[in-house]
Amino acid sequence: MTYVFRAPLFRTLRTLGLALLLPAALLAAQPARAQLQVNISGVGATQYPIAIADFAATDTTGQAIADVIRADLNRSGQFRLINASGANLNVDSPISYDDWRGRGADYLAYGSVKQAADGSYQVSYRLGDDVQKTQLDGVAFNGTAQQLRRVSHQIADRIYQKITGVRGVFSTRIAYVLKQGSTYELQVADADGQNPQVALRSRQPIISPAWSPDGARLAYVSFHTGKPVVYVQTLASSAQTPVANYKGNNSAPAWTPDGSHLAVALTRDGLSQIYLVSSSGGSSLRRLTRSPGIDTEPFFMPDGKSFIFTSDRSGGPQTYQMSVDGGDARRLTFTGNYNISPRISPDGSTLLYVARRDGSFHIATLNLSTGNEVLLTAGPDDQSPSFAPNGMQVLYATKQGGRSVLAVVSTDGRVHQTLSVLNGEIQEPTWGPFTQ
Secondary structure (H helix, E strand, O other): OOOOOOOHHHOOOOOOOOOOOOOHHHHHOOEOOOOEEEEEEOOOOOOEEEEEOOOEOOOOHHHHHHHHHHHHHHHHOOEEEEOOOOOOOOOOOOOOHHHHHHOOOOEEEEEEEEEOOOOOEEEEEEEEEOOOOEEEEEEEEEEOHHHHHHHHHHHHHHHHHHHHOOOOOOOOEEEEEEEEOOEEEEEEEEOOOOOOEEEEEEOOOEEEEEEOOOOOEEEEEEOOOOOOEEEEEEOOOOOEEEEEOOOOOEEEEEEOOOOOEEEEEEOOOOOOEEEEEEOOOOOOEEEOOOOOOOEEEEEEOOOOOEEEEEEOOOOOOEEEEEEOOOOOOEEOOOOOOOEEEEEEOOOOOEEEEEEEEOOEEEEEEEEOOOOOEEEOOOOOEOEEEEEOOOOOEEEEEEEEOOEEEEEEEEOOOOOEEEEEEOOOEEEEEEEOOOOO
């Protein structure tokens, strides 16, 4: 039986000539040309009413910080923003909890911004519980003007965790490929799609970016030599290392949880099979799968003892799990005849994948304990799913108006976000890990 998988690493490989790769060191600091815009629909099952006052400041930084925090919490769909205009609060202000409760706010966030003589900023924030009439959190951050957006995300993370009990992901990053005309850019941006930076630019395709567990490196597949080769790039220095450059196709990199190795799909011995290579390069190579079909798209379980992957060994593409020490592979997906691009939740309980149902491609989850499948998206062309590091949201690529865009859906399917760009197609998204 012969068919073509629709995931990028199953696409027919094209040889389009040598790419023009700009010097990585120059691109690392080069901002992207297009900012992402966010559209949100739906709300969570539980919404926490919170007022976020503009931070006290002598300039507009206080309002800008509060705006970022509001936008972060609003995107989650788990918070209902209460109007706090005219509050005029600073970190030393006495708080009338009854007054804020009367306005409908169970929580109140406020703060102050001070600028030092060297131009740096100190941002202090407080979080009050208006029901318990107590302060829940308070901390101060120091940073430059360029770091204030990140500080704002960190404050939003603290608010999210203090109220929900789950770690926030607003200060994490995402990576994706932006195609503009005949140019491909590997970009890294904040989780809200803002502050995009170009890590790599090429005139040949870039596919399958994958974050290292510490968030310091990206693995990806580049076609700039005329064939697919797996590289690892250190983001801070832009240093690139080829880690899989064997005859045939080299694709689908996936990091081991300790970051020391990558599982990759290679055709060096015939059909695509999964191998283990060092993430620092070198000649070490260990074959993990041996089947008469196509094995690809590996992804490690959180404990690193086993991995999941896509295989057509049963006649159609399905997800399997196998120990890194060998043995038989166990099939995980049985609903439908086409399930690809598997990922696993951070706690190892939920499988995420692309499911074809009635001709449409949806993002689906499977509870590994109960076997219950949930279609999170409506399709018809949703691809490349990736869990947020707290497991509460899923990033994926979809089509709107005939163009590829990024989208985010909560794992209960209630809240949907679309991150759209004005000029270009966004492909191959992946959500980065916690880094601190």
